[in-house]
Amino acid sequence: MNILFAVSEATPFAKTGGLADVAGALPTALAERGHQVHLFLPLYREIKEQEKELHEMATISVPMGTEQLFGSIVNLPSKHPNLSISMVRQDDFFDRPFLYGPADKEYPDNGMRFIFFCRAVLEAVAALELKIDIYHAHDWQTALIPVYLKTLYKDLPLYQGGSLFTIHNLGYQGIQSKELMPLTGLDWAEFTFDRLEFFDHLNLLKGGLVYADALNTVSQAYSREILQAEFGFGLETVLQQRRDDLYGILNGVDYQEWNPADDPFISNHFRLGRMAGKKSCKTKLTSAFNLPHKNQQPLIGMVSRLVTQKGFDLILPLLKRVAEIKAQFIFLGTGDPEIEDALAKLARQHPTQIAFIRGYDNRLAHLIEAGADIFLMPSHYEPCGLNQMYSLRYGTAPLVRAVGGLDDSITSFNPKTGRGNGFKFKEYTHTALEQTPKEALQLYHEPQLWRKLRQNGMRNDFSWTQSAAKYEELYTKIESDRS
Numbered sequence: 022m023n024i025l026f027a028v029s030e031a032t033p034f035a036k037t038g039g040l041a042d043v044a045g046a047l048p049t050a051l052a053e054r055g056h057q058v059h060l061f062l063p064l065y066r067e068i069k070e071q072e073k074e075l076h077e078m079a080t081i082s083v084p085m086g087t088e089q090l091f092g093s094i095v096n097l098p099s100k101h102p103n104l105s106i107s108m109v110r111q112d113d114f115f116d117r118p119f120l121y122g123p124a125d126k127e128y129p130d131n132g133m134r135f136i137f138f139c140r141a142v143l144e145a146v147a148a149l150e151l152k153i154d155i156y157h158a159h160d161w162q163t164a165l166i167p168v169y170l171k172t173l174y175k176d177l178p179l180y181q182g183g184s185l186f187t188i189h190n191l192g193y194q195g196i197q198s199k200e201l202m203p204l205t206g207l208d209w210a211e212f213t214f215d216r217l218e219f220f221d222h223l224n225l226l227k228g229g230l231v232y233a234d235a236l237n238t239v240s241q242a243y244s245r246e247i248l249q250a251e252f253g254f255g256l257e258t259v260l261q262q263r264r265d266d267l268y269g270i271l272n273g274v275d276y277q278e279w280n281p282a283d284d285p286f287i288s289n290h291f292r293l294g295r296m297a298g299k300k301s302c303k304t305k306l307t308s309a310f311n312l313p314h315k316n317q318q319p320l321i322g323m324v325s326r327l328v329t330q331k332g333f334d335l336i337l338p339l340l341k342r343v344a345e346i347k348a349q350f351i352f353l354g355t356g357d358p359e360i361e362d363a364l365a366k367l368a369r370q371h372p373t374q375i376a377f378i379r380g381y382d383n384r385l386a387h388l389i390e391a392g393a394d395i396f397l398m399p400s401h402y403e404p405c406g407l408n409q410m411y412s413l414r415y416g417t418a419p420l421v422r423a424v425g426g427l428d429d430s431i432t433s434f435n436p437k438t439g440r441g442n443g444f445k446f447k448e449y450t451h452t453a454l455e456q457t458p459k460e461a462l463q464l465y466h467e468p469q470l471w472r473k474l475r476q477n478g479m480r481n482d483f484s485w486t487q488s489a490a491k492y493e494e495l496y497t498k499i500e501s502d503r504s
Contacts, residue, residue: 161195306392
């Protein structure tokens with residue numbers, strides 16, 4: 022099967038979130054299953070600075086309203102013979118210091134940038150003479166690809182493949198002014214409530230929901246949640262109409278990158294049966310964050326975008342009472358300036374119990390997974406989440422809210438049966454969050470039970486092999502339904 026995989030970011034080339042991890046691992050997993058995968062993403066400045074072997078393959082001309090914008094397709098060497106890596110070069114759009122804009126705001130022309138990208142990917146299919154069976158688009162940045170396949174390109178023999186649209190986070194929809202509608206090349210007949218119109222705006226993600234042959238989210242629980250108003254962000258009615266075409270496939274973990282037995286970002290490796298290295302990682306972690314080492318207290322870590330979605334309206338009030346909690350907290354991330362400032366202030370007020378580093382550092386992210394005892398993820402909603410699965414492999418107990426992929430991957434530990442791999446609460450309340458750490462802290466001081474909890478988590482397998490097989494099944498179903 023020939024699969025075109027269109028995304029706005031992918032590791033190791035460019036990353037702002039979990040989408041990049043998926044796009045970095047799933048194409049390779051599919052290639053290893055024998056499929057020919059063509060990965061497309063924009064050629065950002067940071068990629069140009071990192072990659073020296075860029076080979077121009079074709080020039081393309083993309084209609085944008087009444088104008089033609091030019092770009093080119095460049096290829097990177099691939100480590101797998103079944104995987105090609107192509108990038109759309111258009112320096113006016115993508116040669117910038119950030120992927121989407123600075124942390125606190127987006128580039129005002131993001132709509133135009135990714136309208137161009139969607140058309141450019143489809144023009145590249147002709148320029149490179151590709152034969153595609155499945156077009157796999159992700160999130161709002163590539164949502165117009167399924168739209169174009171059913172409209173502007175529907176009668177062209179080269180574009181008769183099926184389409185899958187994956188929703189990684191419904192909260193980000195690419196809502197644009199309707200003034201951009203002419204730039205899409207689509208007829209104004211598409212700007213209706215049952216297609217692309219959304220409260221008199223152009224909703225790019227909605228286009229993918231309406232036009233793709235099939236839809237999926239990155240966990241089974243999230244595929245059910247987004248049918249409700251609480252999680253649907255105004256699109257629950259559209260999703261309810263497409264319920265029969267909506268699937269949930271839990272993301273996988275790249276254990277070549279996230280494995281404490283040979284993680285290049287930590288110097289003290291460990292695995293089941295040989296856990297001494299984890300104690301050393303905890304010591305190095307507290308040192309890296311300038312916290313006093315307190316082995317008698319659990320160390321609770323969090324690596325996250327600092328936004329309300331991740332539960333900070335519950336976390337900050339909890340931290341204000343940290344003197345009552347016999348635990349230390351470490352935070353790494355960037356996002357909402359108000360949350361950043363609040364964490365920085367709390368760290369100054371409680372320097373022996375709270376530490377915060379603003380920004381993202383991959384080495385520190387790996388060290389937190391390795392050195393923390395508990396990983397905190399009390400999200401308001403979480404389509405999948407990957408850190409809880411990383412944590413399990415590193416013997417770090419996830420403490421999560423029972424939503425989305427967190428609910429699918431974490432089961433509460435039962436001291437009586439010895440089953441379970443973490444701690445979980447349901448209600449999004451301060452009381453629920455306060456009670457769950459108390460349970461975790463109590464278990465921490467029972468070494469045999471804590472050891473059993475860690476062992477359960479480290480034995481879990483969330484590899485991409487399983488997830489890739491489910492995507493393969495869905496691709497096959499799309500092809501079968503179209504024939």
